[in-house]
Amino acid sequence: xxxxxxxRIPPFERFYLLHRDEVLGYxxxxxxxxxxxxxxxxxxxxxRAYPRLAHGRHLRAWVFTIATNVAMDELRRKHxxxxxxxxxxxxxxxxxxxxxxxxxxxxxGDLPPTExxxxxxxxxxxxxxxxxxxxxxxxxxxxxxxxxxxxxxLRRTLERYP
Amino acid sequence: MSVTPxxxxxxxxxxxxxxxxxxxYDVIDTPIGDLLVAQTEGGLCRIAFRPEGQDxxxxxxxxxxxxxxxLDDVRRELDxxxxxxxxxxxxxxxxxxxxxxxxxxxxxxxxxxxxxxxYGGLARRxxxxxxxxxxxxxxHSNPIPIVLPCHRIIGANGSLTGYGGGLHVKRHLLELEGAxxxxxx
Numbered sequence: 001x002x003x004x005x006x007x008r009i010p011p012f013e014r015f016y017l018l019h020r021d022e023v024l025g026y027x028x029x030x031x032x033x034x035x036x037x038x039x040x041x042x043x044x045x046x047x048r049a050y051p052r053l054a055h056g057r058h059l060r061a062w063v064f065t066i067a068t069n070v071a072m073d074e075l076r077r078k079h080x081x082x083x084x085x086x087x088x089x090x091x092x093x094x095x096x097x098x099x100x101x102x103x104x105x106x107x108x109g110d111l112p113p114t115e116x117x118x119x120x121x122x123x124x125x126x127x128x129x130x131x132x133x134x135x136x137x138x139x140x141x142x143x144x145x146x147x148x149x150x151x152x153x154l155r156r157t158l159e160r161y162p
Numbered sequence: 163m164s165v166t167p168x169x170x171x172x173x174x175x176x177x178x179x180x181x182x183x184x185x186x187y188d189v190i191d192t193p194i195g196d197l198l199v200a201q202t203e204g205g206l207c208r209i210a211f212r213p214e215g216q217d218x219x220x221x222x223x224x225x226x227x228x229x230x231x232x233l234d235d236v237r238r239e240l241d242x243x244x245x246x247x248x249x250x251x252x253x254x255x256x257x258x259x260x261x262x263x264x265x266x267x268x269x270x271x272x273x274x275x276x277x278x279x280x281y282g283g284l285a286r287r288x289x290x291x292x293x294x295x296x297x298x299x300x301x302h303s304n305p306i307p308i309v310l311p312c313h314r315i316i317g318a319n320g321s322l323t324g325y326g327g328g329l330h331v332k333r334h335l336l337e338l339e340g341a342x343x344x345x346x347x
Contacts, residue, residue, distance in 0.1 A: 025163030
């Protein structure tokens, strides 16, 4: 059977109406009350980049990648604030944690968005798989699978470029 | 999870404020039905009698960053026109058409409210007295009807000939402007 692929880039309004609600739901699960600013930032970034798209395929994955990046920025900001306000935290260890955290975000930059989110939320934010599953709109098992798949992919990448 | 009207409006306003929208459009309710109106940074660029699917056409003509947003100035001027309180439009216009079309549409814009002109008459005005048929083509593809008043162009024998929004709309506009007695033609 021949697969019908639409490559035309739809008018932004159509793309926006199609994805605005589910992206807000996704960001709500990741960020809670702070989701609205991140949601607006996600669609502003999408609109800025929209004329540079080469085709109209994978737009849903594309906007979820943007949303994940915005959420990571926001979580990083909050993580930083939390560290600053942690009176008991030992300085050097905390710094080390933050460096490791940045490294993780950097390393996972090329993973598919779901795997990236699963890896970062699991190993960067220490979220249980049930919560990651809820954040990603899937099950606990699917979140565990996405994280382990992401880790395997990272391992292969690291072996290739030692 | 639904985006609230307030959040939606904030996003649209932020996008417009940042100047990253190629063309914005609105659908407004008028006595002749819903009209899609569209505007670029340069001005009013489209009025369409059938709003459905126009966003695709706008994307091709002006860029893919098409966003729906209120066009209050356009709405106000059209409201005033349909109430019979406005005889000329003050809206800036962004006309992106071939040179001959541009010449004809500029000439068309000088046909005053409440008057009519024939296809042949408009052809003579642009120095192409034998081009009445080509004038018809330009009228048919007029991107900004009503504001560029192609409804004021009629056949030499006084017949209304044709109109993109339908002959009943052409008759309505000419009656509104007093160029046609109700029930005539």
